[in-house]
Amino acid sequence: MDRTRRHLVIAEASALLARTPAILDAWLRNLPEGWLVAHEGGDTWNPIDIIGHLIHGDRTDWMPRVRRILEDGDAVAFEPFDRLAQFHESAGASLSDLLDQFARLREANLTALAALPIDEAALNRPGLHPSLGRVTLRQLLATWVAHDLDHVSQIARVMARQYADEVGPWRAYLRIISGTQG
């Protein structure tokens, strides 16, 4: 059985993007503090950092890049994305505020996206990524969705690994803790 693949359809990508704030809300709001500041050591992120990162992306990255492609194509490169912006921008904000902020921003962005005239030709329009070079609007929108899911998966991993010692011999069956990925 071959693996499945989906072509990007804007309505589907939007439906997926619209759900991320609600997923994170159902998962994290009012969870005991220890789970919200859990991390994997070194400079890895905790769930609050991750939401701050998603907020920064929704504020400065995704929609500005969509507009840049539509307006300038690949004549002007995207602004680089500051992957660490959340450490000054969201410092001190409560999880509850961050969840509210993310939900508002995401909704506004998807409303703005739906108002743009994006047809198949526009999806193939090129933009210029500062490190990756030529990309298309289609690739940008698909990446927005996959980037959300990457961080959903990261939150699950960070949380599961808090019990790395507590699961005992079951560790062998839990890929999320043992680190083997299928």
Next chain:
Amino acid sequence: MDRTRRHLVIAEASALLARTPAILDAWLRNLPEGWLVAHEGGDTWNPIDIIGHLIHGDRTDWMPRVRRILEDGDAVAFEPFDRLAQFHESAGASLSDLLDQFARLREANLTALAALPIDEAALNRPGLHPSLGRVTLRQLLATWVAHDLDHVSQIARVMARQYADEVGPWRAYLRIISGTQG
């Protein structure tokens, strides 16, 4: 900075377990069918299979094993867990029915768990796993939580990989697609 770890506290484990049905509901209910039947090829599971698997665990595995430890300790091994039961038990059920069923089962299980007299001594009580051998009640409860999170992460991965071709050069930045796990 050392990685963080959590000790198992039943109230925390229950709070985490209580959230999984709502996370999956916010994520999957009414999503276009193509995303619900997406998989990674071979005999990998789609999101509907995964919910069927979680339902089977909540019906036959976790709480019966809790009770077996409390009643028999390690004198009687757990029943083996049928990892493929969802393919006959949930065959033909709609996602919507499965989400409702999972939410009801999980709530009933957590109510039953809260009614059991589990103190620190009980958490250290041994049980007998048919393949892993000696485990404790603490390990069983921690594994229940980590197992949920493992499958949340799996759903994120299966979905993100549907756009593996669509993200283009961004693939290099998306661990969830490129398969490198931190």
